[in-house]
Amino acid sequence: MNVEKIIKTEKQIPITSRTIIHLSLVEAKINEMMTAALKPHGVSLQQFNVLRILRGQKGKPANLSTLNERMVTKMSNTTRLVDKLILKGYVDRMVCPSNRRKVEINITSKGESALALMDVALKETEEKLLQNFSMEDLRSINELLDKF
Known part of the structure; x- marks a missing residue:
């Protein structure tokens, strides 16, 4: 997911702002896909x-x-x-x-x-969302997110 491309900017976003924007975009994508999976129910x-x-x-x-x-x-x-x-x-x-x-x-x-x-x-839906991640990737992501 390329943050700059999604928000259509060519300027360099400071890493702190980029991180928050990135997390927000990922959350929105997850919610969108989970909501779509539940809609038929x-x-x-x-x-x-x-x-x-x-x-x-x-x-x-x-x-x-x-x-x-x-x-x-x-x-x-x-x-x-x-x-x-x-x-x-x-x-x-x-x-x-x-x-x-x-x-x-x-x-x-x-x-x-x-x-x-x-x-x-x-x-x-979870499997689709996480298909590009190895188990080690997922452990690393969770370790990093635990720091919040």
Whole structure:
């Protein structure tokens, strides 16, 4: 990915600015491809993230604050994401019997099945995105990104 070519400039960009721009462009490409992979399933990347978090609970319900804490991209509209997933039948919401102010969210069996199909689509997309990298390259990238 040639940063200067993409942003259509001929001038030399300082390495610090170029790095930030480059990371932003890579993030945009990843989001674009992941979003496209999920489109046939009718869910957004954020909804997919909620479903994965709930699956990771292994049958234990989660509340909105747990979902917010574990989201890859932090957002304030988690309630709306959950509402959309409820309409699809992928999650259900219930009031906690011991604390009526607490709302618990679970993934449904329909949500689990749909998520398994989404996993396949995203795995294929990940492989496309990373096809030019060796395992050593990926380890190096992760080491460098850990410095953030």
